[in-house]
Amino acid sequence: MAPQRQRRHAKVREQRRDFAHRLTTGWARAHDLIAFEDMDIRPFTRSRLAKSVTDAGWWMLRQMCSYKAQRNGGMYAEVKTASTTQQCPECGRTAYPPLTLKDRTYRCPCGHTEDRDVNASVNILGRAP
Numbered sequence: 001m002a003p004q005r006q007r008r009h010a011k012v013r014e015q016r017r018d019f020a021h022r023l024t025t026g027w028a029r030a031h032d033l034i035a036f037e038d039m040d041i042r043p044f045t046r047s048r049l050a051k052s053v054t055d056a057g058w059w060m061l062r063q064m065c066s067y068k069a070q071r072n073g074g075m076y077a078e079v080k081t082a083s084t085t086q087q088c089p090e091c092g093r094t095a096y097p098p099l100t101l102k103d104r105t106y107r108c109p110c111g112h113t114e115d116r117d118v119n120a121s122v123n124i125l126g127r128a129p
C-alpha cells in the first residue's frame with residue numbers, strides 16, 4: 001500500500017476509534033447497564049454486509065463498553081441473540097410468521113407494536129442479568 005494511502009487509512013482508523021471512545025464514555029456515564037447481543041459476526045464478514053459490520057467496529061465498541069461500564073460502577077452484559085427480533089417483550093409470544101429483514105415493525109396479536117430494532121433492544125435488556 002502506498003504511504004499516502006496508509007496515512008489516510010490510519011487517520012480514518014483513528015477517527016473511528018476517537019468516535020467510539022466518545023460514544024462509549026457517554027453510554028457508560030449515562031447508564032447503569034449496557035447490554036449487547038452476543039452476536040457472531042463471522043457469517044457477516046463473508047457477506048455483502050461485511051463492510052458495514054466491520055466498519056461499525058463492533059468488537060472495539062463491545063470492549064470499550066465492557067471496561068468503561070466496570071470503571072463507572074455499572075454493568076456490561078452480552079446476551080444470547082436467539083429470537084430477540086422475533087419475541088414480544090410484553091406477552092412472550094414468538095412472531096408467526098417470523099419477521100423477515102424487510103419487516104421493520106414488530107406487531108403482536110396482544111397489541112404491542114414497536115420498531116423492529118427497538119423491540120429487539122427491549123428484549124436484549126430484558127435478558128441481561
Ligand SMILES: [Zn+2]
Nearest residue numbers: 088091108110
Ligand atoms: Zn405480545
